[in-house]
Amino acid sequence: MRRNPRELAGLQTRTTRRAILLGSVMTGFAGALAMRMRHLQVDQADQFRLLAEENRINIRLIPPKRGEIYDRNGVIIARNSQSYRIVIVREDAGDVDEVVARLTKLVDIPEEDLERALVSVRRSAPFLPVALADQVTWDDISRVAVNAPALPGITPEVGLTRVYPQGDAFAHVVGYVGPVSDYDLSKIEDPDQVLRIPRFQIGKVGLEARQEEQLRGKAGSKRVEVNAAGRVMRELDRQEGQPGADIQLTVDSQLQSYVQARLGRESASAVVIDCETGDLVACASAPSYDPNLFVRGISVADYRGLTEDPYRPLASKSVQGVYPPGSTFKMMTAMAALEAGLVGPDDTVWCPGYLQVAGRRFHCWKRGGHGHVNLENSLKHSCDVYYYDLALKVGIDKISAMAQRFGLGQRHDLPMSAVAEGLAPDRAWKSRVHGQDWLVGDTANASIGQGFMLASPLQLAVMSARIATGREVTPRLIKSVDGIEQPSGAGESMGLNENNLRKMRKAMYAVSNDRRGTAWRARINEDAFRMAGKTGTSQVRNITADERARGVIRNEDLPWERRDHALFVCFAPYVAPKYAVSVVVEHGGGGSAVAAPIARDVILQALYGGFPPLEAYPSSDRDKVKAQQERLSRELQQAEEQRSDRV
Structure with a gap:
C-alpha cells in the first residue's frame, strides 16, 4: 500500500530525530571514553608506571x-671477619639430597650442622638461600667452584661473622x-625486619x-x-x-688476661675498679669458655660439657654470683655504729669466744675468744663477738641503710647479663618477703655478713672503693661510644664523717700490715703500694653444737661443695688509693689463705702495669712467687699466640 506524502514526511522526521539522539549518545560515550583514557594514560601515567614497577x-x-x-x-676484643660459606637454593637444586651428598664428598661438613641446615632448607621458601656450611676454607670454596656444573643450586658466598680474638x-x-x-x-615486641634475614x-x-x-x-x-x-x-x-x-671498654685486656690466668682452675671471680673514675679495669670469672664456639652454633657435646661442669663456667660470677659476704661486711656494721655515735674507736668489748643472744650462743671463729678488743683490733683479728655486740646496739635497719649507701643490695647499671642486686635485709624486707618478724638473732648473723645478707664481687669492690675515697664511686664499663666519652663514675662525696672513714681505713691497714692481722702473710712489701684489706670466710653449712663439742671439721676434710667460700677486699695504695679489688673463691676455705694472695697479686699487677718486682713481696714468698710468675708468663704467651691466630 502506497503511503501519502504527509505520512512519509512524518516518518522521515521521527527517524531523523532517533538517529540524532542515538548519534549524540554514541558521541557522548566516545568522548567520555576518550577523556577517561586520556586521564589514565596522561594524568595518572606516573602512578600506574610505579605500580607496574612494584x-x-x-x-x-x-x-x-x-x-x-x-x-x-x-x-680489639670483638671484630668482624670475612667468612666464606656455602649456600643452597632449593628450587635450583632439584634433588636436594643428591646434590648435598655430592657436596659432602668435596667439603667436610659436621653431621650435626648438616642436619640443622637441611631442616632450614625444608622450612624456607624454595627461592631463599640457606647456608649449608659456614666459615669454610678457601680450598673448600675452590672445590665447589670447580665442580659447579655437578652442584646445581649450590653457591659459595662471602659474608661477615663475629670473631673474639x-x-x-x-x-x-x-x-x-x-x-x-x-x-x-618472641621477646621483641616489634622486631626490626633485618632480624628476619637468614642467619x-x-x-x-x-x-x-x-x-x-x-x-x-x-x-x-x-x-x-x-x-x-x-x-x-x-x-x-x-x-x-x-x-x-664502635664501643671502647674500660677494661685493660692485659690485666684481664692476667686475672683470668691467676684465678686458674678455681671456681672464682675477681673485680678491679679504678677508685678515681669508677672504671672496671678487670672483671673476671673462672673457669671461662671460648665465645667463638657459640657464634656458629655450639655442638651438643661442647654445650653439655659446659653445663655439667660443677664449677659453672657459663656463669658470670663477678656480677651474677651472690654470696654471704662474711667478715668483709664488718666495716658496714662498724660504720653504722660510728655514724650513729654509739661507739668510739677506743671502746672495748669482751670476747670470751661467744655472745649469748636471746638464749642462744653466737660463736666467735676463735673458740677461746679474743679478750678485750676495740674497733681496730676487732677488724685486725676479725673478732665476731665485737660485731654481734655492736649490731645489737645499732639495729639492723641502720646497718642495712649503711650497706646500701656503700653499694650493697643495689643493682649497678652495667651492660652485662643478669647483674645481681644482692640483699641488704631489714625488718620491712623480712616481713614483706617471709611474712615474719625480724629476730635479734637475725641481726647478730647479719652483723658478720651471714644469714640473709648477700653480695656480689662487683658490689664488694664498689664498697671497698667507697671506703677508700669517701665518694659514691659508681662502676663504669663503657669508656666511649664512637669516640664519645661516657660519663665518669667518680661520684660525689657520700657525706660521711671523714674521721670515721679514716678509722675504718686505718683498721683495714692493720689487717694487712700488722703482724697479728689476718692478712699479714699476703701483705705488700713495697712502702709506696701498701694495701688495706679485709679477709672473709663465708659459711655454706650449719655447724651443729655436737660438731663444735667434738671440734669443727676442717675445710680441707670436707667435700668441695660443703667448704666455706673465701673472700678478700682491699684497696691500694693506702695513702692515695688507686685501685680497689674484691676476690671470691667458691668453696675455697679461708679468705686469708686463698683469696688474699690472689687479690694482692692482682692489685700489684694493676699498680705496676705488669709483673711486679719480687721485692714487692714478703721475702718468705719470693721463691713461690717467682715460680708462679714464670708459669703465668708461659700461659699468657701461649694465649697471646692463640689470639694472634684468631686475628
Whole structure:
C-alpha cells in the first residue's frame, strides 16, 4: 500500500530525530571514553608506571656492619671477619639430597650442622638461600667452584661473622652473638625486619646483648628485579646502611688476661675498679669458655660439657654470683655504729669466744675468744663477738641503710647479663618477703655478713672503693661510644664523717700490715703500694653444737661443695688509693689463705702495669712467687699466640 506524502514526511522526521539522539549518545560515550583514557594514560601515567614497577621490583635489606669492641687501650676484643660459606637454593637444586651428598664428598661438613641446615632448607621458601656450611676454607670454596656444573643450586658466598680474638678472657664481659632464633623474635615486641634475614647474628648474652641496638646499626637496602617466582634476576641499585657503633671498654685486656690466668682452675671471680673514675679495669670469672664456639652454633657435646661442669663456667660470677659476704661486711656494721655515735674507736668489748643472744650462743671463729678488743683490733683479728655486740646496739635497719649507701643490695647499671642486686635485709624486707618478724638473732648473723645478707664481687669492690675515697664511686664499663666519652663514675662525696672513714681505713691497714692481722702473710712489701684489706670466710653449712663439742671439721676434710667460700677486699695504695679489688673463691676455705694472695697479686699487677718486682713481696714468698710468675708468663704467651691466630 502506497503511503501519502504527509505520512512519509512524518516518518522521515521521527527517524531523523532517533538517529540524532542515538548519534549524540554514541558521541557522548566516545568522548567520555576518550577523556577517561586520556586521564589514565596522561594524568595518572606516573602512578600506574610505579605500580607496574612494584610488580617486578623488590626492596631487599642489606645487613649492616656490626660495631666492633675494644679495650681501654684500643686492643680489639670483638671484630668482624670475612667468612666464606656455602649456600643452597632449593628450587635450583632439584634433588636436594643428591646434590648435598655430592657436596659432602668435596667439603667436610659436621653431621650435626648438616642436619640443622637441611631442616632450614625444608622450612624456607624454595627461592631463599640457606647456608649449608659456614666459615669454610678457601680450598673448600675452590672445590665447589670447580665442580659447579655437578652442584646445581649450590653457591659459595662471602659474608661477615663475629670473631673474639681474646678468647675466654672476655667471655663473661662481652658475651657472644648467634643467629636469630624464633625465641629471640618472641621477646621483641616489634622486631626490626633485618632480624628476619637468614642467619643474621645478634647479641645473645653480655655486652653484645645489652648494647645490641647500638652495635647492630641500621640496615641498608637494594632494589632487585625478580621473576614471577620471586627469584632475583639482577640488582638495580643499592643504599648502604649505617654501621653499628664502635664501643671502647674500660677494661685493660692485659690485666684481664692476667686475672683470668691467676684465678686458674678455681671456681672464682675477681673485680678491679679504678677508685678515681669508677672504671672496671678487670672483671673476671673462672673457669671461662671460648665465645667463638657459640657464634656458629655450639655442638651438643661442647654445650653439655659446659653445663655439667660443677664449677659453672657459663656463669658470670663477678656480677651474677651472690654470696654471704662474711667478715668483709664488718666495716658496714662498724660504720653504722660510728655514724650513729654509739661507739668510739677506743671502746672495748669482751670476747670470751661467744655472745649469748636471746638464749642462744653466737660463736666467735676463735673458740677461746679474743679478750678485750676495740674497733681496730676487732677488724685486725676479725673478732665476731665485737660485731654481734655492736649490731645489737645499732639495729639492723641502720646497718642495712649503711650497706646500701656503700653499694650493697643495689643493682649497678652495667651492660652485662643478669647483674645481681644482692640483699641488704631489714625488718620491712623480712616481713614483706617471709611474712615474719625480724629476730635479734637475725641481726647478730647479719652483723658478720651471714644469714640473709648477700653480695656480689662487683658490689664488694664498689664498697671497698667507697671506703677508700669517701665518694659514691659508681662502676663504669663503657669508656666511649664512637669516640664519645661516657660519663665518669667518680661520684660525689657520700657525706660521711671523714674521721670515721679514716678509722675504718686505718683498721683495714692493720689487717694487712700488722703482724697479728689476718692478712699479714699476703701483705705488700713495697712502702709506696701498701694495701688495706679485709679477709672473709663465708659459711655454706650449719655447724651443729655436737660438731663444735667434738671440734669443727676442717675445710680441707670436707667435700668441695660443703667448704666455706673465701673472700678478700682491699684497696691500694693506702695513702692515695688507686685501685680497689674484691676476690671470691667458691668453696675455697679461708679468705686469708686463698683469696688474699690472689687479690694482692692482682692489685700489684694493676699498680705496676705488669709483673711486679719480687721485692714487692714478703721475702718468705719470693721463691713461690717467682715460680708462679714464670708459669703465668708461659700461659699468657701461649694465649697471646692463640689470639694472634684468631686475628
